[in-house]
Amino acid sequence: MTAKKIIHDPLFLSQPAAKATKNDLQVAQDLLDTLMVHRESKDGLPAAAGLAANMIGEKKAIITLFAGFLPMVMLNPRIVKKSGAYLTQEGCLSLEGERPVQRYKEIEVSYQDLGMQAHQQTFTDFTAEIIQHEVDHCLGKLI
Numbered sequence: 001m002t003a004k005k006i007i008h009d010p011l012f013l014s015q016p017a018a019k020a021t022k023n024d025l026q027v028a029q030d031l032l033d034t035l036m037v038h039r040e041s042k043d044g045l046p047a048a049a050g051l052a053a054n055m056i057g058e059k060k061a062i063i064t065l066f067a068g069f070l071p072m073v074m075l076n077p078r079i080v081k082k083s084g085a086y087l088t089q090e091g092c093l094s095l096e097g098e099r100p101v102q103r104y105k106e107i108e109v110s111y112q113d114l115g116m117q118a119h120q121q122t123f124t125d126f127t128a129e130i131i132q133h134e135v136d137h138c139l140g141k142l143i
């Protein structure tokens, strides 16, 4: 387990992430380990439902999240379809407070897994919301 420290610097977090390659699989593993450590609240931070690699100081397009109870890792996630816009409030492990944001109830995501295999998959509701939040991190968007 190599859980990393969570970055809180908004300047660092506003920089978009670079494409992830198979050379970044260690980053993906560290990110997953960090998510597992933060699955319950820790160090004064709330529990995390997902993380993006720039939150542990790596500007790579890698996210991890709980899809239900199942931890997932996505490399180069991209939302290719979205429907059912709604407004909600979101907090972030890296930032204080909550902010209003528009999300979509159903999304289709293309990504690569830890074996660099390409997938295209549909997600809904809370899982879809976590993915949208983490994809925003990869784009350097702060919520």
Ligand SMILES: [Zn+2]
Binding pocket: 091, 092, 093, 094, 133, 137, 143
């Ligand atoms: Zn966040």
